[in-house]
Amino acid sequence: MIPKVTKGTRVRGLLEYLWGPGKAEEHTNPRIVAGYDDPAVLAPPVDPSAPGRWLLGELAAKLDAPQEALGDRGIDEYVLQVALSVRVDEREISDAEWSKIAHRYVEEMGFAGDAERAGCRWIAVHHGRSVNGNDHIHLVITRATEDGAPVYLRGEWKQSQQVCDRIEDVFGLRKDTPGRAGATTRPAENRPEIDQARTAGRRVTDRQLLRREVRAALAGAKDEADWVARMKAAGLLVAARADADDPAKTVGYAVALPPERRAGKPRWLSGRLLDQDLSLHRVRQRWPSGERLSAQQWKDAVPREHRVLAGPQRVGVWRATAAALEDITARMAAVAPGSAEWPAIARASADALAVTAVIAESSGQGPVSRAADILARAAAPKRSGPAPETSTIAAELARVSDAITIAGAARHSREAAAVVALMVAAARLIVALARLREAQQDAHAAGAARVAAEQMMPLLRQAHEVRQGPPASAPAAPEPVRAGTPAVTPVRPSVPGPRRERVAEREER
Template sequence: MIAKVTRGADVGNLLRYLYGPGKRNEHTDPHLVAGYRHPAALEPARRADGKRDLRPLGEVLRSPLETMRRSRPTGPIWQCSLRAAPTDRHLTDDEWADVAEELMHQTGIAPRGDAEACRWIAVRHADDHIHVVATLAREDGRRPNITRDYLKARKACQIVEERYGLCRTAPADRTAAPRPSRAEMERAQRSGLEEPPRDALRRHVAAATACSDSEEAFFAELRERGLAVRLRFSVRTPGEVTGYAVAVPDYTNAGGAPIFFSGGKLAPHLTLPKLRQGWAGEAVRQPNAGSHRRPRRPRNDQEARVHACNEAARATGTAAWQMRALHDRRVRADLAAAASDVLHITADVTGNRELAKAADLYERAAREPFGRTPPVTSYGSALRATARVFAATNISWGDRRGRRRDLTVDLLFLIANLADLIDSAAEHRLAQQRSAQADVARQAAKRLRAIQREASRSTASVPPRVAETLEEGRAMARLAAEAFPVPLVDGLASAAAPTVRPSQGPSRRRDAPKR
């Protein structure tokens, strides 16, 4: 069961929506199932035309606001939508009434046995969900304490899931990224975009973070990608940067100005203070890291590309072994976060949409609960360092197919080891009893292995040297694949380019081969 909490100021409009036909005529038989009094005493009467007379109910819910000892809150109407999973059975009205009472008790809006609690009602107009409406004014004239009401609502959902044997959902550990609003999704659909710009920006910022080892390199990377960057400066200390926001130049509001999203609006770990913690930890682990800046012009040397890809694959395989062999929770947390950086870089370098989806999935599993920043260790720093070298190489292919195939196989080794590392991270999250993070990690590993299965369908022969390399190591043996039907980068790049790519700025390191 999931809960969505909103605040408003007009209870009349809300009641008209709840008792109305809905935006798509999806409301059937709206009626009260629970409230601060018996539902039969609160149910709106029907008028001669068959419609509900909602004014008495609205006045009853508003009346406590007139007796508040302090000024009334900006949004005095609290509303929560509770929806069961599609696989759950349909609850009865009495069961939904118990769910609503549990919600009111856990949030502190109307605790059980409190005669001076807030007034509230629960409306059911569909089989799978109800709407709970409450006025944030107690009968004694005080305000209720609704601090962290969303987390309390999440706890209430878990309680009723266990009570009625419903589908279990994840706790509110703040590892999920903010989802695009309905307005964003509808606007993206009208504009012909496959995804809202918020999702594309989160992917760009995550890749830029993985490619950078300092604040200056991070902002330079964002601008190189053609994104509009806006810095937020401190009021107390002029010139001190306290935050940032990014935008796609072509995605504008009605006035023609770009729509910016701050790092915190994209993902919990992308705020500037948390990014600075990671960079500071890396600087301590690698004192000379600042002297090895990412070159602004990537190298095009084929041997350098192959070497960088091999090093990244080797480091990723080592990290998978370390994740299983080492039992230090600090090391495991850092390796799980570093795996996300490697996956974002691999998706960004190849331009493959399936890898990008896997990176988006795994990103939640890599985060520590409640927004904690994982400690930086030498193990994670070593993995990130090899990934940044890989990001600095330009994947632009020559004309000879044999040279292309060499790097294709190397990329497959890297993807195989990434799947192994992510599986290890899933086991780590499962041991922590964080089933939601373990599930998304398994889904990401499944997507990576789907790429390997696609590679095994090819009937093209493999050169002897490549066949020998495939037999080396456990991850290589698991591949046992020949080659992609087309070179990996050609195939990956043709799958789908990133959904929202800036139209301005220099081109990124994906120069397509001339035909």
């Protein structure tokens, strides 16, 4: 369950949005499923003069009353909106269950009050699935108690995550949020960039495309210089941020899609804003003794070049890498669940899948791309602690990634079968990794790996049907990790776009 917490100043405006059509006409049958009073009492009446609309004034006044009573002592941003959403493929959740979830959240966050303290006024609204298909509810909470005290917040994001983790335990919902278990976090896409991607006819944002390609460039990179050269070879705009006190020292970087891959001006994003494990500090941990490039060296770096392979050579590489992935998948089963190799193996697997996605799904839209994005979360390193130890399997995965990069995307339809074989081998690797992660007692990492594996299952089923005809029993999809359970279109650019030196956003550790 994912909580999204925002603050505002107008209850009435928020209610109009929740009972309105939504930004993409996605709001259907809005209704109150829980609140500080009986939902039947709180429910707004339908406007008799305008079918399909509701009279929201009385409900807004009820929610606003404690804040109004505070007068000048009230908080400016007193309206708290919390969206609690589950994954698209989560089980069906009834209104009665959403009501219990809402009450649990409000109580554990301290808004419901207790024997010693009055509570806040609040409602929970359920109005169907989001544009992306996620079931969810919206909580509207006014930060003023019934007895006239403002409610100040501190650490509400972290507390919300902890509360949602316990809600997953109580209600048996999926656990697949590694950030709650101490892993690095990933900034979420915001509404403007989602809308911009939709306007451009894409289902993925600049942030998602950049995250995948930066990770793919890392796969098999021998050092920082090699990584920068690979990013430029992929056509990304790359800029380093120099230290203010020492201009020769690089302390951050930003990347952007070139003009030919997006409409309008380039949108620069720092590595940390793609994914916390893609910050420069984290990336450099991959090469503890490697050279640290200066900002000027980043600017002067030239795209990595390699010999263009002929069709039969590309097919040969794809077949060899598919065989290598099958061998690695078999060998992973021999690695003990508690082995120190696992963090490196998981990361290298995520890198390899990112490279496969880049050459197989240049648009960033498809099951391999989705799986690669999710698997990177399953492989996310801990926020504190040493860098992953070396691993022979991880090193072999890096060599496989490098070979896939050199082969590049298919250029003829007759090469598609070899690419599909590579994708199927990658799918088997991810399914095996997901099953093995369960034994490591990290429910969220295992859950994320399972979700990634589920994205790849159609490829395995199709491969099974091609080989044997309609199967009596197709390969089983991995069981979702829930609380209480163990845990080909080749258009990728090869010529670098123009370089930019300005870095729009500050890079931090």
